[in-house]
Amino acid sequence: MIDPFVPGVPLVPAEIPDKVRSGNSYFLDCGDGITAFYVDVKFNIDLHMYQNNKTNDFVGLYYNLTEGETTLSGTDYKHDIGRWQYNLYVIDSTLKSNYYVKTGSKTFLLCIFIKKNTLESFAKKNNINFKNINQITDPKKNTIIRFDRMSSESYHILTDLRKLTVGGPVFDLHLTATVHLLLSNYLRKIAGNRIIIQTVNEHDLASIIAIQKFLIDNIEGHFPTIKLMARNANMSESKFKNLFKKITGTTPNAFFMDNKLLSAKDLLEERKLTISQVSDQLNFTNNSYFASKFKEQFGLSPKVFINQL
Structure with a gap:
């Protein structure tokens, strides 16, 4: 039984032996009815965790970038979750859930717990036009549960956070x-009536996620053709392009470039390669094109970025 809004009540036992998991977990009251639980650990045994909340007045948003085998289940659902599965899910505190994780899995997870009556004020404060939000957040009228994929922007925000000392x-x-930032991004997405991923055919979803992984694995190369990716996904080119954008919120080309630039940023931060070497390693057309795209993405040229490190 947990209640993330009761001071002094941890979401996990205070001391978890290294034989179970090693790494960091961190709990923070962000104020205004919002609480965060940060987890960056490796599991050393198979584990089954059960969540049963004490109150029904909050919602949990779970950003899960686990590399490994993890499953989330409840009374009416069971899904594989993690970086290459459903990696963003929203679950009402009225629901009980089971979390299964296999040994060797590396879990990076940010849980955001927000009071339902805070959602409406948060949306208004951030100028998010949310129709019928009072009905959505009323526990007597609606039980919230969604399984989704986070945007590239949310992924980049989380990877930047992960670089910091906890x-x-x-x-x-x-x-x-x-x-x-994550709350604002997600509320804007669902307020804009973007497709909810759980309505997408499971096979099609798996195919698009596989293409995302293919693009990440080949981030140092040139952008593959739409024809090649559509064939690998066993779809027509038009269906592939439309479904990719519906699921990721962006085009295949933009997804590839966003992640290529993020890789460039990471390489520059390591300060082991010159700007020219980073450009060559990631197969940008030339240094000028790399500098232009980098500045467009991050607001700074590579040279200025390095000087500010």
Whole structure:
């Protein structure tokens, strides 16, 4: 039984032996009815965790980038979750759930718990036009459960957070900012009536996710053709392009470029390669094109970015 809004009540036992899992978990009250639970661990045994909440007045948003085998199940659902599965899910506190994780799985998870009566004020404060939000957040009228895929922007926000040392006022500030950005991004998405991924055919969803993984695995190469990717997904080119955008919120080309630029940013931060070497390694057409795309994405040229590190 958990209640993330009761001070001093942890979401997990205070001491978990390394034989079970190793890594960091961190709990933060972000204020205004919002709580964050940050997890970056490796599981050393198979584990079954059961969640049964004490109250029904909040919603949990789970951003899950686990690399490994993990499953989430409840009374009416069972899904594989993690980076290459459903990696964003929203579950009402009225629902009980079971979380199964296999040994060796590396879990990076950010849970955002928000009071239902806070959702409406948060949306208004951030100028999000949300129709019938009072009905959506009324526990007597609606039980919230959605399985989805996070946007590339949300993924980049989380990977930037993961680079920071856990704990202390600086981390708390970044974690709170991350929580607000992710909440705002997700509420804008569903307020805009974008397709909910759980309505997509499971086979088609798996095919699109496989193409996403293919693009990430080949991020140092050139962008493959739509024809090739559509054939690999066993779809027509038009269906592939439409479904990719519905599921990811972006085009295949934009998804590839966003992640290529993120890789470039990571390489520059390591300070082991020159700007020219990074450009060559990631197969940009030339240094000028790389600098132009980098500045367009991050607001700084590669040279200025390095000087500010």
